Amino acid sequence: MKLDAYRTWDDERARRLIEAVAHLPGALLPVLHSLQDEFGYIDDAAIPLITDALNVSRAEVVGVIHFYHDFRTAPPGRHTLRVCRAESCQSMGSQALAAHIEERLGTPMESTTADGEFTLENVYCLGNCALSPAVMLDGRLYGRVTPERVDALLAPALTATGGAA
Ligand code: FES
Structure with a gap:
């Protein structure tokens, strides 16, 4: 996907996306996919939003992001x-x-x-x-x-x- 298709990181938008899927069983992966689909990557600022919404540890979130090769932690090129x-x-x-x-x-x-x-x-x-x-x-x-x-x-x-x- 071209970068033009992604939104610039926005905490409030990220919070709404997280809330939209937080009720799903095993919500961490859907949350991460949703954020990456929207912004092209998962900003550091997402981590406290996710830990609060899903009641999981920072280590768990970071571990999953790094385990799955598809997740990016920096904005991609165009x-x-x-x-x-x-x-x-x-x-x-x-x-x-x-x-x-x-x-x-x-x-x-x-x-x-x-x-x-x-x-x-x-x-x-x-x-x-x-x-x-x-x-x-x-x-x-x-x-x-x-x-x-x-x-x-x-x-x-x-x-x-x-x-x-
Ligand atoms: S497409 Fe490259 S190994 Fe399957």
Whole structure:
């Protein structure tokens, strides 16, 4: 999802989202997903709101956030590029593909470019193994991705920001 689709962090909005799902059994995961869907990440400021609403410890909340790879603790870039690193994609060249992307964007996997345009994330199976290697750009899935194809996928955003295409 593009960052434009996310709201800027807002304590009051976060409190309302937490209250909306706090009654669910095992509410912690739905709460965290709801916050990330809204803001693109889970701000530190969410933790006391969650501990109060769900009567759980800070350690429990932080532990769950760090256990699940999908939760972010910092705002993502305007575009999120996920590269599958699971077995099928690895066997079809995802390591070299990731290295190409890192070089192309000048930032390592699991980071955001200095201009805030791209966040690069490793994922472990996008459910597209028959078309390995797979990537997901802003929520859209692509298969049989070569370095040339990924350059073509990135080109519109790089052109728009003046990056080298
Ligand atoms: S291993 Fe990459 S999509 Fe399944």
